[in-house]
Amino acid sequence: MSSKKETNSAWGGRFSEPTDAFVARFTASVDFDRELAAQDIRGSVAHATMLNTIGVLTDDERQAIETGLREILAEIEAGSFSWSVALEDVHMNIEAALTERIGTTGKKLHTGRSRNDQVATDIRLWLRDTIDVISGELTRLQQGILSVAERERATIMPGFTHLQTAQPVTFGHHLMAWHEMLERDHGRLQDCRKRLNQSPLGAAALAGTSYPVDREQTASLLGFDGPTRNSLDSVSDRDFAIEFCAFASLLLTHLSRASEELVLWTSAQFDFIELPDRFCTGSSIMPQKKNPDVPELVRGKTGRVNGHLIALLTLMKSQPLAYNKDNQEDKEPLFDAAETVIDCLRAFADMVPAIQAKPDNMREAARRGFSTATDLADYLVRKGIPFRDSHEIVGKSVAYGIAQNKDLSEMSLPELQQFSAAIEEDVFDVLTLQGSVTARNHIGGTAPDQVLKAVQQAKQQLKQRGG
Ligand code: ARG
Secondary structure, X not given: OOOOOOOOOOOHHHOOOOOOHHHHHHHOOHHHHHHHHHHHHHHHHHHHHHHHHOOOOOHHHHHHHHHHHHHHHHHHHHOOOOOOHHHOOHHHHHHHHHHHHHHHXXXXXXXXXXXXXXXXXXXXXXXXXXXXXXXXXXXXXXXXXXXXXXXXXXXXXXXXXXXXXXXXXXXXXXXXXXXXXXXXXXXXXXXXXXXXXXXXXXXXXXOOOOOOOOHHHXXXXXXXXXXXXXXXXXXXXXXXXHXXXXXXXXXXXXXXXXXXXXXXXXXXXXXXXXXXXXXXXOOOOOOOOOEOHHHHHHHXXXXXXXXXXXXHHHHHOOOOOOOOHHHHHHHHHHHHHHHHHHHHHHHHHHHHHHOEXXXXXXXXXHHHOOOOHHHHHHHHHHOOOOHHHHHHHHHHHHHHHHXXXXXXXXXXXXXXXXXXXXXXXXXXXXXXHHHHHHHOOOOOOOOHHHHHHHHHHHHHHHHHOOO
């Protein structure tokens, strides 16, 4: 045995030669999974505490392990810890540092545990922490939206279908539609948190462990709702990462839609809003340019996050039970999706309250597009004309308006009466933009009073969730 070359210290017992240098680098994950260091240490402290409770570690051993791990965490946080690719991943780097620091006792930490349940625990803890940060940023963005929506509850703009002027709406109402999308995203995020909050620790490599581990204890020490129920599933399940990325994709889809609208609205052609200079950039060749880079970039990042969702789905597709090394590939997409979500939410939460509406331009655009045509049709119905006929009458009025370059509200009474004798002087009440939005006064309608109610309800909801 003296001729045996030095092999991996954690698992090299049965190997007769060291790992190929490239293979060591290829299989190592420490360059990215060091992100899990704090959670890894939290999990190890809980595991050691449990091992002490069941008599596997003495009080002194447990204490030495905890103290050593806390010192290591301080070093990692200070940036002075030296990571080694030869030690493969975050788990073995920390364990090796512990043994170097406290001696043989460090080697006892891994009793009744595998890196398979360890890493599953770490990612769940990490994602739970990250979800709480994201939830806070999402709430901050929603608060910003609510404040602008309240301020702009009576500001009239054109509402669109097919990006063609459809009916007047209030800007506040439009913003409250964004709020609804984000409210569903928040629900999905909390759903994901709830389902992931179970402890895989104790599943060990795949079958459980022969030590009488107290899985309830570690679960509760780590703030989990309880232990997972099947050891094979525990080490191989990455549903929570996929669910999170699905949440992220849908959130970014919503932000990309809002971004697209911001880009349109800041264009010279719409000119509905102004974004403060600090959220825009210029052009190196065209001095007049002020580009809405922040919404554009958020719109673009949606593709990146969708890619991560597909990467994780494809990673897990057809994997046999239980743990496979493939799973190491779960981390980079998950980390990047989370970081991207946090950055995009932050950009939006900072930017949205600073949106300056241009009410005159919005109103003018609403006035130009025959946006009260439906109101005229409804008016004729109230005068006893069946809706299909009134639709036809208004269609002809609009064709006349296009030819004469006149909006419905700009036509004289005789001009309007060419199309129906039922039209009387009171028609002008419904042809005004104000009349049109105020008339839509029911739950979910665009009337300023309804927008205010919706804002108040939403504020109440955010308060209940602690926002
Ligand atoms: N670095 C590994 C991962 O991220 C940790 C688990 C390794 N387990 C194993 N049996 N090789 O998945």
